[in-house]
Amino acid sequence: MIASIIQLFLVFILSCLTLFYFFSRSNYGYWKKRGVPYDQPKLFFGSLSFLMRTSAWDVFYDLSKKYKCDYFGIFLSWKPALVINSKELAKKVLVKENDSYQDRYISSGAEDDPLGALNLFTIKSPQWMQIRHEITPTLTSMRLKAITEIMNSNATEVVNRIQKDHVDSNKPVDLKNLFSMYTSDTIAYNVFGIRVSSLKELTSPVLAITRYMIRWNFWRGLEFTLFFLLPAVAKFFRMKLLSHTANEYIKKLYHEVVAEREKTGQTGDKDLVSHLLKSNANSKLPAESGSQYAEKLMMAQAGFFILGAMETSSTTMSYILYELAHHPDEQEKLYEELSAALNESGKDVLDYDDLLKVKYLTACIHETLRLHPPVPHLDRMCNKKCQLTDELTIEAGTPVFVNVVSIHYNGDYYPDPEQWRPERFNDSTDTDNHDFTFIPFGDGPRFCIGKRYAMMQIRAVIAQIIKKYRIKPDGPHTWQTDPYSVFLRPKHGGRVKFIPRS
Numbered sequence: 001m002i003a004s005i006i007q008l009f010l011v012f013i014l015s016c017l018t019l020f021y022f023f024s025r026s027n028y029g030y031w032k033k034r035g036v037p038y039d040q041p042k043l044f045f046g047s048l049s050f051l052m053r054t055s056a057w058d059v060f061y062d063l064s065k066k067y068k069c070d071y072f073g074i075f076l077s078w079k080p081a082l083v084i085n086s087k088e089l090a091k092k093v094l095v096k097e098n099d100s101y102q103d104r105y106i107s108s109g110a111e112d113d114p115l116g117a118l119n120l121f122t123i124k125s126p127q128w129m130q131i132r133h134e135i136t137p138t139l140t141s142m143r144l145k146a147i148t149e150i151m152n153s154n155a156t157e158v159v160n161r162i163q164k165d166h167v168d169s170n171k172p173v174d175l176k177n178l179f180s181m182y183t184s185d186t187i188a189y190n191v192f193g194i195r196v197s198s199l200k201e202l203t204s205p206v207l208a209i210t211r212y213m214i215r216w217n218f219w220r221g222l223e224f225t226l227f228f229l230l231p232a233v234a235k236f237f238r239m240k241l242l243s244h245t246a247n248e249y250i251k252k253l254y255h256e257v258v259a260e261r262e263k264t265g266q267t268g269d270k271d272l273v274s275h276l277l278k279s280n281a282n283s284k285l286p287a288e289s290g291s292q293y294a295e296k297l298m299m300a301q302a303g304f305f306i307l308g309a310m311e312t313s314s315t316t317m318s319y320i321l322y323e324l325a326h327h328p329d330e331q332e333k334l335y336e337e338l339s340a341a342l343n344e345s346g347k348d349v350l351d352y353d354d355l356l357k358v359k360y361l362t363a364c365i366h367e368t369l370r371l372h373p374p375v376p377h378l379d380r381m382c383n384k385k386c387q388l389t390d391e392l393t394i395e396a397g398t399p400v401f402v403n404v405v406s407i408h409y410n411g412d413y414y415p416d417p418e419q420w421r422p423e424r425f426n427d428s429t430d431t432d433n434h435d436f437t438f439i440p441f442g443d444g445p446r447f448c449i450g451k452r453y454a455m456m457q458i459r460a461v462i463a464q465i466i467k468k469y470r471i472k473p474d475g476p477h478t479w480q481t482d483p484y485s486v487f488l489r490p491k492h493g494g495r496v497k498f499i500p501r502s
């Protein structure tokens with residue numbers, strides 16, 4: 001009896017694999033039939049055989065070296081997808097023809113993974129537009145000005161921790177970890193209105209959430225990567241975009257904050273949760289059947305804001321210090337400009353308006369975002385047949401990826417593209433996409449909602465660190481990337497040395 005069950009099971013598995021084999025093979029002619037150059041697929045994996053061995057960032061970098069054409073095809077296992085290298089076509093997909101590319105390819109199931117499916121990053125149109133419209137006022141200039149004070153006070157804690165752990169005690173620094181604490185403290189205030197200091201006390205409820213969300217071991221990395229590249233598989237296995245444990249922590253913290261507000265009668269400041277609660281009370285959030293829908297919707301925004309604010313920003317901060325360490329002349333220039341700005345302002349710490357005026361700081365951040373864009377590709381799903389070029393029509397249901405690395409490393413736009421030269425961005429402003437050659441925050445209606453917040457958060461901490469310390473390299477001028485992470489991340493967190501300025 002048991003033997004025949006095993007036999008039946010084996011026949012079933014074999015039939016599934018055979019079916020999948022023929023199905024994949026028939027799909028692998030997709031780009032050839034359309035005359036599109038394509039990456040030769042490997043059976044079952046398609047173009048994804050790198051998974052968990054090489055970072056997604058390195059893959060997009062390698063593809064940009066291999067394919068110099070405007071676009072080419074890849075296979076996400078069995079599924080054909082298009083990769084775009086040219087700024088003109090990127091503009092077409094992200095802006096001009098946005099009607100056909102309103103949603104991202106990444107997706108999750110609202111039933112099994114509401115926090116993964118309903119956040120602003122993954123939610124589909126038309127609900128996306130309503131949510132975006134509701135959240136945008138939480139990030140106005142007025143609000144950002146107020147938050148900059150919190151950023152500055154947390155940046156002072158970063159400096160204190162550097163002094164204690166890495167200057168006085170001479171321990172090597174893990175930059176990613178240090179900056180994750182900094183960004184976590186700030187986003188805790190922005191999302192939940194709570195003042196915490198993981199930098200002072202080394203504990204914080206938000207940091208606990210992210211420990212589970214962005215702990216990129218093999219399984220967590222695989223889970224997150226599948227949502228980006230094979231969402232159907234992630235859904236099939238009922239995975240969670242933000243991780244199971246992080247989901248539980250987010251729900252717990254959300255309920256605690258809401259209960260506290262109900263108890264004390266305080267509405268909270270203008271943080272994300274209090275704003276969404278008000279929007280919900282005024283019936284401005286999308287209405288769906290199910291009494292807990294609005295609550296899940298709010299928790300989903302809180303969860304993704306934490307992820308969005310921490311992972312990308314802490315990577316950028318780490319890479320800025322890394323580049324400054326290897327470019328002492330540029331570092332000195334930045335120090336001089338910061339000193340001059342402080343003298344002029346007469347303050348100990350530069351505020352929102354002062355920070356915006358330090359042009360070379362903006363240039364250093366922009367050049368770092370060009371050379372090390374944390375998000376290597378922008379994904380869209382074609383939802384309506386679209387004539388992309390005279391020769392190529394994109395069918396509905398085709399994922400389209402804009403290769404940000406390829407555009408940022410194009411020698412026609414940036415001579416010697418591998419070199420870090422902040423002067424390329426002299427006089428650059430936060431809104432300038434340099435004729436679509438600079439898109440680290442994406443573009444079009446779905447560009448990063450936290451862009452200005454991120455820029456200010458980076459400015460605040462880099463300004464204070466550079467004023468206090470001379471940054472020196474701690475190792476060669478190459479950082480390996482973490483193979484388990486979809487976003488750019490230095491493999492071992494990243495190190496530099498801090499030498500106090502007298």
Ligand code: HEM
Nearest residue numbers: 120121308309312313375440441442443446447448450454
């Ligand atoms: C250096 C820091 C950051 C970088 C490089 C970055 C990059 C990006 C990119 C590339 C996208 C996709 C844009 C597109 O598809 O066109 C995005 C979307 C998003 N980001 Fe950021 N981000 C950063 C910081 C932040 C912060 C601080 C927050 C929250 C406060 C945030 C929240 C979001 C959200 C919610 C979306 C989805 C927007 C939508 O679909 O409407 N990000 N980000």
